[in-house]
Amino acid sequence: MPLNVSLCRLALSAALIIASGPSVAETIEPTNAAELTEIQVTARRLDAARNQLMPEVGASEYRLGAEDLKNLPLGESTPLNQVLLQAPGVTQDSFGQLHIRGDHANVQYRINDVVIPESIALFGQALNPRFASEINLLTGALPAQYGYRTAGVVDIHTKGSDYHNGSEITLMGGTPAHQEVDAEVSGASEGWSYYATAGHVQNNLGIENPAPTRSVLHDQTDQWSGFAYAAHVLQSSARISLMVGLADDVFEIPVRPGLTANYLPTDAMGPDSTTLNERQHEGNRYVVLAYENASGGPVHYQLALYDRQSEVHYLPDLAGDLAFTGAAGDIDRSNARWGLQWDASAPAASHTFRFGLTYNDELAQSRASTTVYPLDAAGSPVYTPVTIADRNETRARLWGGYLQDEWHPLEHWTVNLGTRFDGYDGLVRETQWSPRLGVVVALAGGTTLHAGYARYFTPPATEKISSETVALFAGTTGAPPSTGNAVVRSERSHYFDIGVMTHLTPVLTLGLDTYFRRVTDLGDEGQFGPAVLFAPFNYAHGRIYGVETTLGWHRDSMSAYLNASWNRAEATDIVTGQYNFAVAELAAIAQQWIPLDHDQRVTLSGGLTQAVGETHFSVDFVAGSGLRSGNLNANHLPGYLTFNVAMRRKIDCRGLGALEWSLSVVNLLDRVYELRDGTGVGVGAPQWGQRRAAYLSVSRAFGG
Numbered sequence: 001m002p003l004n005v006s007l008c009r010l011a012l013s014a015a016l017i018i019a020s021g022p023s024v025a026e027t028i029e030p031t032n033a034a035e036l037t038e039i040q041v042t043a044r045r046l047d048a049a050r051n052q053l054m055p056e057v058g059a060s061e062y063r064l065g066a067e068d069l070k071n072l073p074l075g076e077s078t079p080l081n082q083v084l085l086q087a088p089g090v091t092q093d094s095f096g097q098l099h100i101r102g103d104h105a106n107v108q109y110r111i112n113d114v115v116i117p118e119s120i121a122l123f124g125q126a127l128n129p130r131f132a133s134e135i136n137l138l139t140g141a142l143p144a145q146y147g148y149r150t151a152g153v154v155d156i157h158t159k160g161s162d163y164h165n166g167s168e169i170t171l172m173g174g175t176p177a178h179q180e181v182d183a184e185v186s187g188a189s190e191g192w193s194y195y196a197t198a199g200h201v202q203n204n205l206g207i208e209n210p211a212p213t214r215s216v217l218h219d220q221t222d223q224w225s226g227f228a229y230a231a232h233v234l235q236s237s238a239r240i241s242l243m244v245g246l247a248d249d250v251f252e253i254p255v256r257p258g259l260t261a262n263y264l265p266t267d268a269m270g271p272d273s274t275t276l277n278e279r280q281h282e283g284n285r286y287v288v289l290a291y292e293n294a295s296g297g298p299v300h301y302q303l304a305l306y307d308r309q310s311e312v313h314y315l316p317d318l319a320g321d322l323a324f325t326g327a328a329g330d331i332d333r334s335n336a337r338w339g340l341q342w343d344a345s346a347p348a349a350s351h352t353f354r355f356g357l358t359y360n361d362e363l364a365q366s367r368a369s370t371t372v373y374p375l376d377a378a379g380s381p382v383y384t385p386v387t388i389a390d391r392n393e394t395r396a397r398l399w400g401g402y403l404q405d406e407w408h409p410l411e412h413w414t415v416n417l418g419t420r421f422d423g424y425d426g427l428v429r430e431t432q433w434s435p436r437l438g439v440v441v442a443l444a445g446g447t448t449l450h451a452g453y454a455r456y457f458t459p460p461a462t463e464k465i466s467s468e469t470v471a472l473f474a475g476t477t478g479a480p481p482s483t484g485n486a487v488v489r490s491e492r493s494h495y496f497d498i499g500v501m502t503h504l505t506p507v508l509t510l511g512l513d514t515y516f517r518r519v520t521d522l523g524d525e526g527q528f529g530p531a532v533l534f535a536p537f538n539y540a541h542g543r544i545y546g547v548e549t550t551l552g553w554h555r556d557s558m559s560a561y562l563n564a565s566w567n568r569a570e571a572t573d574i575v576t577g578q579y580n581f582a583v584a585e586l587a588a589i590a591q592q593w594i595p596l597d598h599d600q601r602v603t604l605s606g607g608l609t610q611a612v613g614e615t616h617f618s619v620d621f622v623a624g625s626g627l628r629s630g631n632l633n634a635n636h637l638p639g640y641l642t643f644n645v646a647m648r649r650k651i652d653c654r655g656l657g658a659l660e661w662s663l664s665v666v667n668l669l670d671r672v673y674e675l676r677d678g679t680g681v682g683v684g685a686p687q688w689g690q691r692r693a694a695y696l697s698v699s700r701a702f703g704g
Helices: 003-018 033-051 066-070 080-084 318-325 467-472 583-590
Strands: 059-065 090-092 098-100 107-111 114-116 132-140 152-158 166-174 178-189 192-203 221-234 238-252 279-293 300-315 327-348 351-372 386-407 413-425 429-443 447-458 491-505 508-527 534-555 558-574 602-612 615-624 640-653 657-666 674-677 686-688 693-703
Touching (some): 080 132, 178 693, 508 558
Parallel strands (some): 107 152
Antiparallel strands (some): 059 132, 132 152, 221 238, 300 327, 508 534, 558 602, 615 640, 674 686
16 A cells, blocks of 8 residues: 555544544635735834844844744644753753743743743643744843843744745644644735634643653643734834733642541541542733834834733642641632833944833732631641631732943944843832843854843742731641741842854854853742642842753754753742741751752753655654752752654645644653652652653645
């Protein structure tokens, strides 16, 4: 039987199994090709002008283009956190979290250079790589326009600006019980361009497995996501655009067998821990309206208004949580933020001046109803449950402005000098001036040196546990280890970065980067209690430093990359959120430097892609020396190494048209590795990495 016939039958069978096959109408091409070409040229000029608003002088940048995203094992269905793991200095953690250069979270996301405020969701991926034409990760000493979340800036450039008319549907199925449907549509007409995508994912591995087994108990997830972009070119020098995104996800909290119930009346029969039914719902919605003007006058600018809403609702197993932990909390948190962002640039001779303003208004609300047992005079539970209601509301305002000058004093030299001023009025009231300096020198032979310094100001997350809330649980089984609860503070740091990028040969590129960060009031978060929600706290001092290298090779139809990093992240003296820790633990941390719980010393990633005719083969890997564990994070978990492979090919199927199908295997060698073992400062539960899983996807494109 011919190969294409076999593949067509396989693809058709997979499509019938995965879904019933929604129909997609073919899009009609615009008839005025000359007008379309003129609009395309204008749009590309506006894209290039917008990119000039955001220099990267002195920072480290890692780019993933459209073809790079397709070559990932799951292609454009790869979750964003898994995409970023391919960049240097990015470490994976449980619950889908990432750590960039030894920092906890502190990641800024942008779409078309507009900030998308971070959400409070933990498991769900609010941003889908499917709508990206390019994803850039900036780290190091960032220029002055980047503030607040600065461990890394993830800048996503969307599809939709290429004026391509057409649509596509993708069906994917795999293990464990993975079913996914994604649809895309794009087009253009009379100066308008648009792009939209929507998807649904369902599987039995929503959250990492708390056991090393292949199957997971009580871990189903149901996830919906969508994104839409529309832009209109106004005359020949301006553009207005609208972006809307949403995600709605439901997760079961996986359970572990064999747990012992700690809160039971004498001679009572304890529940089976495998029957626990804890769940979590997460929702995210954002909308951005932007106006860009590049009329060719002295100032080019973009003004954006945005709004983001997110919520997390944890639903306990009332009887089970009471028996195992002594507290069963129905916890509902929401966060709403609106803001504006204005960025402008003005070229003048050998200088380019850039300046801008930002403003954010945020409201965080927490509503909880927690059932606990009171304690008697001897500290023993009285098994008559009581319910404690608690409601908190916090409003925070962020504002800032920056001014910088990109100067070319010599032919191959670029100097970017700037400063920004930021203010925060929320949990605390604080301000800071933050100078920035970046230098790039282009040497002969394709070698580029860069160095930078940045002063950073990172306001705390607005989700908090108030002193009043801590006091409510005194004398109950829900009381925290201690009572200290100083208000969480903004993190302040000095960041130094120096690196080199050189072309060893016409096809081989080597990059080397070193960094050091000295921190005051270092911000961190931890899971405290059975609810899978995080609470912030501060260390008085922190120091983070490391080195990373990247190697890239590209020749004809083959490309490869290898990234390696070494990092050390330490801190001392917990000065806020102390109620989460035992008194003895606080005293020990105050007297010494300890590794941060997310300090992974060695992280590796790499990949290889080869095209053979119409078939593309790819393999990538992620490796690490293990996150911290044990008392005061003194130990680390064993190292791990996982390989992923994929193959994709376009085929013509009679009656179905041209299909692109791909076969992917995640964790090819089925390596069993632990991300967390439930020990360490601020660590709540064990999680294991995903076992081997296979996926088959089929895509059908329609239109131009």
